[in-house]
């Protein structure tokens with residue numbers, strides 16, 4: 001079974017840790033719920049100088065490499081591999097270089113992913129999954145979940161405050177954590 005995994009907020013604990021990293025570096029006092037992974041939201045929240053700070057942060061290799069994995073992701077990925085799943089990372093990351101993303105993945109998960117693919121550049125995640133014959137995907141962003149559904153890819157939506165409007169359907173199932181993801185894979189085999 002081929003399973004596709006999003007990187008930010010599925011493997012890498014990007015958004016939940018972002019406010020504390022940002023506050024520490026720029027002396028602000030945002031709460032972690034203030035940050036959601038949506039660029040227009042950041043523009044409204046931070047204004048132009050804040051957006052400049054954010055891009056500076058995103059291009060900092062030490063920040064990117066020190067990002068923590070999502071809770072339970074390391075054990076969950078290991079378990080999926082032991083179940084015989086082939087795992088591919090499909091990300092829309094533009095802010096971090098592919099080399100740094102690759103290094104972060106290897107440093108935290110080992111050489112377990114058969115490929116790391118980038119959406120955007122004219123190809124959506126749904127199109128990439130169809131091409132690569134990925135049968136199950138895990139993501140957190142509503143627009144990605146709907147795009148995957150529209151391409152007939154079953155998707156587990158990892159629960160966060162920014163995706164609660166996504167409703168379950170034949171193609172969409174909400175999961176609360178990595179243990180849930182593993183259970184869903186076991187149940188679907």
Ligand SMILES: [Mg+2]
Pocket residue numbers: 006007008009010139140141
């Ligand atoms: Mg994500």
